Amino acid sequence: xxxxxxxxxxxxxxxxxxxxxxxxxxxxxxxxxxxxxxxxxxxxxxxxxxxxxxxxxxxxxxxxxxxxxxxxxxxxxxxxxxxxxxxxxxxxxxxxxxxxxxxxxxxxxxxxxxxxxxxxxxxxxxxxxxxxxxxxxxxxxxxxxxxxxxxxxxxxxxxxxxxxxxxxxxxxxxxxxxxxxxxxxxxxxxxxxxxxxxxxxxxxxxxxxxxxxxxxxxxxxxxxxxxxxxxxxxxxxxxxxxxxxxxxxxxxxxxxxxxxxxxxxxxxxxxxxxxxxxxxxxxxxxxxxxxxxxxxxxxxxxxxxxxxxxxxxxxxxxxxxxxxxxx
Numbered sequence: 456x457x458x459x460x461x462x463x464x465x466x467x468x469x470x471x472x473x474x475x476x477x478x479x480x481x482x483x484x485x486x487x488x489x490x491x492x493x494x495x496x497x498x499x500x501x502x503x504x505x506x507x508x509x510x511x512x513x514x515x516x517x518x519x520x521x522x523x524x525x526x527x528x529x530x531x532x533x534x535x536x537x538x539x540x541x542x543x544x545x546x547x548x549x550x551x552x553x554x555x556x557x558x559x560x561x562x563x564x565x566x567x568x569x570x571x572x573x574x575x576x577x578x579x580x581x582x583x584x585x586x587x588x589x590x591x592x593x594x595x596x597x598x599x600x601x602x603x604x605x606x607x608x609x610x611x612x613x614x615x616x617x618x619x620x621x622x623x624x625x626x627x628x629x630x631x632x633x634x635x636x637x638x639x640x641x642x643x644x645x646x647x648x649x650x651x652x653x654x655x656x657x658x659x660x661x662x663x664x665x666x667x668x669x670x671x672x673x674x675x676x677x678x679x680x681x682x683x684x685x686x687x688x689x690x691x692x693x694x695x696x697x698x699x700x701x702x703x704x705x706x707x708x709x710x711x712x713x714x715x716x717x718x719x720x721x722x723x724x725x726x727x728x729x730x731x732x733x734x735x736x737x738x739x740x741x742x743x744x745x746x747x748x749x750x751x752x753x754x755x756x757x758x759x760x761x762x763x764x765x766x767x768x769x770x771x772x773x774x775x776x777x778x779x780x781x782x
Contacts, residue, residue, distance in 0.1 A: 457523045457776035458516075458753050459624065460676055460717045460741025464492065464506040464529050465552035474541040480532055492531065499531060505745040509559040515744070516563065519753040524744070525780070526557050527594040528569040530628035535573045535599045542571030546581050554589055565780065567592040567624060573599050575608040579615045591780060592622035596629065597654040604654050605661025613663070617671035622779050626676045627651050643748060651680025655714065656689070664713045665704045672779050674715035676741065678725065683716075683732040715779055717741025718771060719750055723760045735767040739776045 464482070471479040478495035485491065490506075492499040505511045506529075516524055534545045550568045557564035568585035570578035572595055582593055593616065595609075602609065604625070616623050627650035630642045655675060658664055675682075689707040693700045703710075711733050719741045720726050730738055740757055743749030750756065757763065757771050 456521050456772045458521045459525045459739045461744040462529045463526050466507040525565045527567040533596050539574030539577045543577045565591045567594045575611040578612045594624045597627045603657035605657040605663050622672040648680035652682045655682045659707050660702045664710045678720040679716035683729045738771050
């Protein structure tokens with residue numbers, strides 16, 4: 456089994472105040488096993504050693520039956536709102552630390568880098584540097600400020616990824632905040648799926664899939680958010696209001712073979728809809744490890760879903776990820 460959606464946090468990093476100001480991220484280490492991600496003086500998230508320890512990570516993988524794991528950045532550290540120079544330095548720091556985390560098991564832990572997506576030239580340079588150093592792909596946020604994935608700069612970066620055969624994993628981040636969303640983790644329960652849905656929408660209706668070669672390997676976290684449930688609504692709108700929505704060469708359903716999604720949907724009924732919508736050959740196991748809203752035991756919904764036959768289960772657990780990762 457290959458898990459394409461996990462995150463890391465290093466056990467400390469250099470002072471970023473000069474680059475990120477007084478709200479710079481830092482790690483308050485409380486014990487050998489426990490730490491708190493801080494944003495300036497504000498507590499962002501409590502974490503444990505599974506975020507930085509290859510030994511702990513590998514033990515959990517063995518317990519869950521996971522052979523290979525993609526290790527990606529934690530989106531809170533993207534820092535797209537900083538200057539290109541600041542974003543590039545922050546990316547370099549975290550990318551180099553990621554290689555230290557995955558070094559003890561390079562055959563099982565596959566590092567994905569982050570890039571300063573606010574500047575396409577800097578992003579391409581950092582991606583190239585990381586590929587030379589051992590990273591195998593890149594995780595990006597689903598937007599940069601008000602710029603979605605169909606903005607010119609991000610399209611330039613995606614074209615570079617396609618030319619180099621680099622897999623791109625898109626993760627939602629920087630969700631809208633309001634009193635209505637600040638209860639019950641509603642940002643994570645409603646805004647996060649909507650952000651991913653909007654990202655896929657931007658690639659389709661923004662004409663990105665019409666412009667970028669089909670060699671682009673791009674995948675989306677959390678089962679593609681709410682996209683699968685609302686594809687029919689998109690399709691209906693594309694035909695019914697083509698004067699406004701007909702901005703892509705083909706209707707939305709035409710592009711179902713152009714992207715991957717992970718399996719982090721937690722329910723067999725949702726997984727069935729996802730497979731029926733995007734195809735069994737486009738779903739990969741993901742877990743969101745090591746965070747508490749992830750799936751443990753990893754891949755349980757895929758294992759237990761009776762509608763998947765042996766060949767489909769093999770695609771979802773291993774073969775699709777091998778194609779996505781180029782292994």
